[in-house]
Amino acid sequence: MGFEYLTNQIIVKDKNYEMPFSKGILARSLTAAGLKPSIAYSIAREIEEMLKEEGVKVINKDELRRRVYYYLIDKNYCHIAEKYLLWRRILKKHPIIILIGGASGVGTSTIAFEIASRLGIPSVIGTDSIREVMRRSISKDLVPMLYESSYTAWKAIRTPLPENCNIYITGFERHIEPVLIGVEGIIDRSLTEGLSVIIEGTHLVPGFISEKYTTMPNIIFIVLTLSSEEFHKKRFSARARVSNRPMERYLKHFKIIRMINNYIVDQAKKNNIPVVENVSISQTVEKCLEIITEKFINLDDGNDDDF
């Protein structure tokens, strides 16, 4: 028995599943195309009302996309309509992989989830989770840095370093290397399965991920930063209010976290990876979506008949 027997809502059907029409889901994909959230939500509501007035009970996704597209054109949102369709086409035909790096606390997970929600990408993987898996497969004796945090990894260095070497950055580099093995494994798997994914976290550092991946047309890498130390500090207290991560730990190591932030930004500049200031969530997401759209526009074959 399908949903249509259980609810008076319109049912949206895809090849493999069906679900009740959601104004929220439609509104999010409209914001990805550049509409303000409040306008996106009213348009989603208008489209739902229009379909209900027409007596539509079930609609397949391609037809819904076509209806949304022409509704936007009708309302003079031609540019938004094109972008909306562009994203639907790209995600339908190509797995895309978005890598979002940045020092602890700059907001990689927050921004990754926002982007995923707007683009309808079902999977966000944090490098902290990948690190946890790698910890189960590599012994502490072999790579003690892996068992530390990014900003305490230097404590596990046992061999003497050259004189001018920055011990904090060396510790960080040794900490991220094994995690990147897991990251590359997830990228390979996503490409094989044809699934889009966003990977986020402090372990994604430009110059450390093999060029084989960073030069692929369907993989994009963005680095987030916070130039203001004051804002960065406040993020740890904001997070501590809603999670089990005590701000004291991060404030205690704040100088090293800032060093790591500057290092990641330098690496991004050296490797031509875009760097985005994460001051306001909405502006950061908009900027990231602009960068992502510009990169993936080339994947689109421009076949307008394809909804």
Ligand SMILES: Nc1ncnc2c1ncn2[C@@H]1O[C@H](COP(=O)(O)OP(=O)(O)OP(=O)(O)O)[C@@H](O)[C@H]1O
């Ligand atoms: N643009 C922003 N404006 C205000 N607060 C933000 C913004 N981005 C993130 N935050 C908040 O800052 C805190 C830290 O963000 P988040 O947990 O996403 O950082 P992170 O980079 O993933 O850190 P880590 O790598 O340590 O997990 C959270 O409380 C989050 O809600």
Ligand SMILES: O=C(O)[C@@H](CO)OP(=O)(O)O
């Ligand atoms: O290593 C780090 O920088 C952070 C990243 O989230 O993890 P934790 O503080 O939990 O070790």
